[in-house]
Amino acid sequence: MSLLVVGTVAFDSIETPYGKVDQVVGGAATYISLAASYFTNRIQLISVIGDDFPEATLSDLTRRGVNLDGLQVKQGEKSFFWAGKYHTDLNTRDTLVTDLNVLADFDPVLPDDAKNVSYVMLGNLTPAVQRRVLDQLESTPRLVAMDTMNFWMDMALDELLEVIKRVDLLTINDEEARQLTGEYSLVKAAQKILTMGPHILVIKKGEHGALLFMRDEDDHEVHIFYAPAMPLMDVFDPTGAGDTFAGGMMGYLAQTDDLSFDNLKRALVYGSAMASFCVEKFSIQRLTELDVPQILQRIEKFRRLVHFDRDKV
Amino acid sequence: MSLLVVGTVAFDSIETPYGKVDQVVGGAATYISLAASYFTNRIQLISVIGDDFPEATLSDLTRRGVNLDGLQVKQGEKSFFWAGKYHTDLNTRDTLVTDLNVLADFDPVLPDDAKNVSYVMLGNLTPAVQRRVLDQLESTPRLVAMDTMNFWMDMALDELLEVIKRVDLLTINDEEARQLTGEYSLVKAAQKILTMGPHILVIKKGEHGALLFMRDEDDHEVHIFYAPAMPLMDVFDPTGAGDTFAGGMMGYLAQTDDLSFDNLKRALVYGSAMASFCVEKFSIQRLTELDVPQILQRIEKFRRLVHFDRDKV
Numbered sequence: 001m002s003l004l005v006v007g008t009v010a011f012d013s014i015e016t017p018y019g020k021v022d023q024v025v026g027g028a029a030t031y032i033s034l035a036a037s038y039f040t041n042r043i044q045l046i047s048v049i050g051d052d053f054p055e056a057t058l059s060d061l062t063r064r065g066v067n068l069d070g071l072q073v074k075q076g077e078k079s080f081f082w083a084g085k086y087h088t089d090l091n092t093r094d095t096l097v098t099d100l101n102v103l104a105d106f107d108p109v110l111p112d113d114a115k116n117v118s119y120v121m122l123g124n125l126t127p128a129v130q131r132r133v134l135d136q137l138e139s140t141p142r143l144v145a146m147d148t149m150n151f152w153m154d155m156a157l158d159e160l161l162e163v164i165k166r167v168d169l170l171t172i173n174d175e176e177a178r179q180l181t182g183e184y185s186l187v188k189a190a191q192k193i194l195t196m197g198p199h200i201l202v203i204k205k206g207e208h209g210a211l212l213f214m215r216d217e218d219d220h221e222v223h224i225f226y227a228p229a230m231p232l233m234d235v236f237d238p239t240g241a242g243d244t245f246a247g248g249m250m251g252y253l254a255q256t257d258d259l260s261f262d263n264l265k266r267a268l269v270y271g272s273a274m275a276s277f278c279v280e281k282f283s284i285q286r287l288t289e290l291d292v293p294q295i296l297q298r299i300e301k302f303r304r305l306v307h308f309d310r311d312k313v
Numbered sequence: 314m315s316l317l318v319v320g321t322v323a324f325d326s327i328e329t330p331y332g333k334v335d336q337v338v339g340g341a342a343t344y345i346s347l348a349a350s351y352f353t354n355r356i357q358l359i360s361v362i363g364d365d366f367p368e369a370t371l372s373d374l375t376r377r378g379v380n381l382d383g384l385q386v387k388q389g390e391k392s393f394f395w396a397g398k399y400h401t402d403l404n405t406r407d408t409l410v411t412d413l414n415v416l417a418d419f420d421p422v423l424p425d426d427a428k429n430v431s432y433v434m435l436g437n438l439t440p441a442v443q444r445r446v447l448d449q450l451e452s453t454p455r456l457v458a459m460d461t462m463n464f465w466m467d468m469a470l471d472e473l474l475e476v477i478k479r480v481d482l483l484t485i486n487d488e489e490a491r492q493l494t495g496e497y498s499l500v501k502a503a504q505k506i507l508t509m510g511p512h513i514l515v516i517k518k519g520e521h522g523a524l525l526f527m528r529d530e531d532d533h534e535v536h537i538f539y540a541p542a543m544p545l546m547d548v549f550d551p552t553g554a555g556d557t558f559a560g561g562m563m564g565y566l567a568q569t570d571d572l573s574f575d576n577l578k579r580a581l582v583y584g585s586a587m588a589s590f591c592v593e594k595f596s597i598q599r600l601t602e603l604d605v606p607q608i609l610q611r612i613e614k615f616r617r618l619v620h621f622d623r624d625k626v
Binding site: 011017087089090184187188208224227228232233256263274305307309 | 330401518521522537540544545546547548568570573581582612617618619621622623
C-alpha cells in the first residue's frame with residue numbers, strides 16, 4: 001500500500017565519541033523514507049529543501065520508489081540545518097546549531113496522488129504543519145501515525161493536542177510520554193495517551209528498546225508488547241534512529257496492510273532492526289547499503305534475543 | 314538441588330514516592346532466600362544478625378525450607394541497618410544511614426551440611442567475606458554466582474577481582490559493568506568480564522530489564538539473551554528487586570539443575586518475574602504471599618510481552 005511521509009529533509013553536522021561529520025544528509029523524512037523503502041516502493045515524500053541539496057541523494061530516493069513530487073525546492077534558499085554533539089553515553093546530546101532556513105515558512109502541498117494514500121507518517125514537525133497535511137487528505141487512510149517531541153509540548157501544546165486527537169498511532173520517547181501526561185509510570189502514561197485520540201502508542205526508549213500499547217476496540221483492554229534494542233558493540237551515530245525505527249515500522253505495515261496486534265508487534269521488531277542498522281555508521285550511510293537478506297537475518301537475531309521456551313522441551 | 318545463600322539479613326527504613334516504612338525486614342540474603350524458596354526447599358542461609366531480629370521472620374524462612382544453622386545470632390548486638398530514600402524515578406536513591414552493626418566483623422562459618430552444596434549465591438558483601446565462604450567449600454559446586462556493587466570496585470578492587478576469578482556467574486548492574494571494564498558498550502564490557510573468570514554474566518538494568526551473556530565453552534562465541542522488566546502500573550518499593558531477581562534465577566537453576574543456555578534464559582525470566590512481584594509492595598511482603606500459579610501466570614505474561622511470530626501465520 002502507499003505511504004505518505006512528511007518531515008524534514010536536511011543537513012546535519014554531528015559529533016559523537018567515534019568521530020565528526022560535517023554537512024551530511026539528514027532529516028526525519030529522509031530516514032523514514034529510506035527505511036520504509038525496503039518494504040514498499042509506493043512512498044510519497046512531502047518536504048522542503050533549498051537549492052543546496054545533493055542531486056545524488058534525491059535520485060537515489062527516486063530510484064528506491066520515493067516519489068518527490070511533493071518535495072518543494074526553494075531556489076536561492078538553504079535547506080534546514082542541525083548541528084549536535086553527543087555525550088559519551090550517546091543517549092544525550094547538545095544541540096549546537098538549528099538553522100530553520102526553508103523550514104521557517106514551510107507550507108506542505110500534497111500532489112493529487114498523495115491525497116488518497118493508505119498509510120501516513122507525520123514526522124516530527126510543527127503541529128500546524130502536521131495538521132495542514134491531514135487537512136488535505138481526501139479519504140481516510142488505514143493508519144495515520146505521528147511523531148513529535150517535547151519542544152512542541154512546551155511551545156504549542158494546544159495545537160499539538162489537536163493533531164494527536166486526529167491520529168491512530170503516536171510515537172514519542174519515554175520522557176515525552178511522562179511530560180505529556182504528568183505520569184511517571186509508562187503504563188499509566190500510556191493509558192492516558194490512549195484516551196487522547198490514538199488507539200496505538202509506541203514509547204521509544206532509545207538503547208532500551210520500545211514499548212507498544214494498543215487499546216482493543218472491543219473490550220478496551222490495553223495490550224502491551226516490548227521490543228528491545230539490539231545490544232551492539234558500537235553505536236557510531238544515533239542520529240535518525242528514532243525516524244528509521246518509525247520508517248521501518250510504517251514501511252512494514254504498508255507492505256503487509258495488517259493492523260492486528262500480532263502484525264504491529266512484527267512491525268515494531270522490523271523498526272528496531274532498521275534502527276539497529278542506522279546507528280552502525282554516520283548519517284544515512286548504512287541505510288543506503290542494506291539488502292533484504294541482511295534485514296531478515298537481523299530479525300532472526302531479535303527473535304533469538306528475546307524468545308524463550310516456557311517449559312523445558 | 315541444594316542452594317547456599319550468603320548475604321545480609323537486615324533491617325531497612327525506606328521512603329518512596331508511595332510511602333514510608335521504618336525498620337522493616339530486608340537484606341540481600343533474605344530476599345534471595347525467599348525468592349528461591351518458591352523453587353527449592355533445600356536452602357542454606359549464611360549470615361549474621363543481632364538479637365533484635367523478629368522470630369516470626371526466622372520461623373517463616375525455616376518453614377519455607379531455609380536452613381538457618383549458618384545464621385549467627387549475636388546476643389546484645391544489633392542487626393545491620395540501612396535507610397534510604399528513592400527519587401521520583403525510583404531508579405536512583407540516597408542512602409541516609411548505613412549501620413554495619415553485627416556485619417562489621419562478620420566471619421561466615423559454614424555448617425558441615427553447607428560445604429557440599431550444588432549451587433552457591435554470594436550476595437553483595439565484602440569480597441573478603443565472599444572469598445571466606447568459597448574457601449570452606451569441600452567440593453566444586455555445579456554453579457557459583459556472585460553479586461557485587463560499585464562500592465567494592467572503589468574500595469577493594471584487587472580482592473574483588475580475586476573472587477570474580479573464582480565464580481561461574483556474575484551479576485552486576487549496567488553502570489558497574491561499565492566501571493569494572495572501562496567500556497561504555499555493554500557488549501564490549503561483557504566480553505571483557507567473560508575473560509575475568511565467569512563464563513556467564515547477567516547485567517541488571519533495573520526497570521529496563523536484564524541481559525544474559527554466556528561464553529560457549531566450545532567455540533568461545535558469546536550468546537546473548539534479553540529479559541525485560543515487566544511494565545508495571547506502580548513500583549511501590551524497588552528495594553531488594555535485584556536480590557529477588559538473583560534468588561528467583563538461582564532457585565530455578567537449583568530446581569532444574571540444567572545449565573544449558575536455553576535453561577539459563579528461563580532462569581532469567583523467572584528471576585524477572587519474582588522481581589516484578591517484589592516491587593509491588595514494601596519490604597518482603599509481596600514475596601511472602603505468592604503461590605506457584607501466580608508465578609506461572611506472570612511467566613506467561615512475560616512470554617506474551619516479548620514473543621512475536623517472525624512470519625505471518
